[in-house]
Amino acid sequence: MDRALARERVLDAAEELFYGRGVRSVGMDEVRGASGVSLKRLYQLFPAKEQLVEAYLERRDARWRGQLAAYVERHEEPRARILAVFDWLGEWFGEPGFRGCAWINAYGELGATSAGVAAQVRAHKRAFREYLGSLVSDAGLPGAAAGQLFLLAEGAMVTAGVTRSAEPAAEAREAARRLLDAV
Structure with missing residues (x-):
């Protein structure tokens, strides 16, 4: 082989x-x-096992972000693209075997002891926030909305992982919709 x-x-x-x-x-x-x-x-x-964990997170990051972007790009209207992020999260949360966010899980296990794993997690979260920032910019919204949307999405991920429910995505989507309406 x-x-x-x-x-x-x-x-x-x-x-x-x-x-x-x-x-x-x-x-x-x-x-x-x-x-x-x-x-x-x-x-x-x-x-070392730590190197394997870092490689697993890096490979998963590329696939995760690619799948998210492909889903979001199916929508033309900029605000619809933002809400599509939460629709995609809902589909992900509903997948068989969903066990929460791989990066949050890895950080919880190894973030305090592995600089490499912590760096992979931070890179993933930074890239996701920047992606949301690009969607916010495309929609002509204030940059601060990206951070607020990021926190809604991250909160939904943690909650869905704990509750094993896709409902947090719908709740976060509704909060995001209200945020978009307010700005």
Whole structure:
């Protein structure tokens, strides 16, 4: 098996296990078993578990933000695009196996002890906030609205993860709609 394929198999297994059960509860041997990659190859690819966690978060970030943007871009009107963020969150929250925000979960487990994981989480959250900022700018709204929308979305993510419900997305969407109407 070539290096690229082995890396993808390890990341696929790590994502399923880390997201489903938590980073600390999953050992590298479990990742090896689920990926079908030898332990030697696994450690050649990721010499430390922390590096694997960082790579998992980085890869998931690219996919997550890409899926969000593709969904939002289906809407033409700038304010509708902002509200579409919350519609997309609702769909995500309703997916089988949804277990909250992977970055918030990882930060809760490792943020205090892993500078690399904390940096990945901060980069993801910064990129999401900047994306919301671009939507706010396109709608001709004051820049401060981006931070308020970000907090609504983040609060919905945490609440949905805890309650295992998609309802926080609808509630945050309604709050976002009221915010947009007010500005």
